[in-house]
Amino acid sequence: MFSLFTFVDYAAFGLWILISIALSYILVQKLSLFGGGGKSQKIFAIGLIAGHLIYLLWKALWLFIMSFF
Numbered sequence: 001m002f003s004l005f006t007f008v009d010y011a012a013f014g015l016w017i018l019i020s021i022a023l024s025y026i027l028v029q030k031l032s033l034f035g036g037g038g039k040s041q042k043i044f045a046i047g048l049i050a051g052h053l054i055y056l057l058w059k060a061l062w063l064f065i066m067s068f069f
Contacts, residue, residue: 020052024042025041027044028041
């Protein structure tokens with residue numbers, strides 16, 4: 001049986017949240033991408049975090065499938 005998540009997965013996700021917030025601030029506020037507004041920054045950060053959550057769900061599904069073999 002494969003374990004679904006390790007401490008590294010949880011730590012990487014926590015770090016990714018901080019990276020997403022910093023990256024959205026730099027790209028939206030400092031470089032004026034996506035309109036340069038606060039709403040664009042929040043949407044961009046949420047999108048980055050949601051993308052990582054989808055990756056974690058895919059990993060969990062894949063490890064669950066692999067546990068049958």
